[in-house]
Amino acid sequence: MKRHTLRAAGVAALIGVFGFLEPAWAAGQPVPWGMGLQEGVTPVKHLVENFHDLLLVIITVITLFVLALLAYVAVRFNAKANPTPTRTSHNTVLEVAWTVIPVIILIVVAVPSFRLLYVMERTPEAEMTIKVTGRQWYWDYEYPDHGGFAFSSYMVQENELKPGQPRLLATDTHVVVPVDTVVRVQLTAGDVIHAWAMPAFGVKKDAVPGRLNETWFKVEKEGLFYGQCSEICGVNHGFMPITVEAVSKEKFAEWVAKAKVAYGTPDAKRELAQVPAAAPAH
Known part of the structure; x- marks a missing residue:
């Protein structure tokens, strides 16, 4: 009876451990005492x-x-066991x-x-492109196929984390991509060598100043996925994470429309700059 009780307790403990880890694996982020690779979504x-x-x-x-x-x-x-060793020196087989x-x-x-x-x-025929620029110590993102709007992404400080945001991995802005879409990622850097790495995507590519590298991914399901710079790029190397949010194509189109307004496109900024200043009131 005691043996069966111990066995049941052991099985329950394993179920508890793997049941606890599964939601975090599905979220595309590392977990304490995690075993194995993150769940692949590409x-x-x-x-x-x-x-x-x-x-x-x-x-x-x-x-x-x-x-x-x-x-x-x-x-x-x-x-x-063998006091008289053999002197055989070669064995063809x-x-x-x-x-x-x-x-x-x-x-x-x-x-x-x-x-x-x-x-x-080898990047397949891409349906959209994102340009990534590594900087000390944050990332710049540009969507050239959607009007060219751009934004910077910084790590959320520990005292500003919201419930559910992982420490050292959450960012103030997300890279938003549609699911079931081939996304070309072009990478460069503005200062030193960085590396854009997303474990759940199987992607890790260097961002080198003066050079344009390329990689790709195709996310198969919606969710939040986290990565980090994987090149020792300076004192704050460990504080420039990546957050990619995969959404449906309909939600992505809605996000693009809002992002163009929030971040502005080069054409919109150029038009705004050309508007003459109002004459001073007398």
């Missing part, structure tokens, strides 16, 4: 997860095999095996690796 991240799982199986098998060989050698060929088998393993690893690299680096 085609690239799914490929990353599959490649990770394959490598984990391969390295586990290799580790167990080497451990078994070491144990066998220690037991079979120690001085007590073994030499062929330990040359051919690693080559086969490398080929098994190389095929999905090259496929993943190809998918990550």
Whole structure:
């Protein structure tokens, strides 16, 4: 009876742990004592997860095999069990095996690796573009396909956090994108090298001054997803997070209309600048 009670308590504890972690994984952010990768929400991240799982199986098998060989050698060929060692110096079968088998393993690893690299680096036909500029220590975002409005995104300070906002990850403005849409991301920097990284998207790309790098993603479900700069860019490197909000295409269109008014487009700003000042009243 006691054994069954302990077993039930253990199962309940595991359910409690994974039940507690699941909502945070779904929110696209790290959690205390989290195990494994964040839930993938893009085609690239799914490929990353599959490649990770394959490598984990391969390295586990290799580790167990080497451990078994070491144990066998220690037991079979120690001085007590084998006082007269053999003087055999070559074994053709073994030499062929330990040359051919690693080559086969490398080929098994190389095929999905090259496929993943190809998918990550080749941007499909994009439906919209976002330009990202890394600065010390915040991000600038521009939507050139939607009038060219732009805004800056800063980390929310700890004393200003609202309920539900994660510490060191929440930002005052979100990068809003529509789901099921191929988004091209062009990256550069205005000062030093930064890196725009979103774990749930499988995206990490350097933003280099004077250079325009490119990556892409296609979010499959709505939600908030968090990332950070992943390049050591100075004293406040750990304080320039990224918040991406994925919404439906209808909500995105509504957000764009509001964003054009809130942030202004280059054309609107140019027209405003050309309006002559009113004559002073006499």
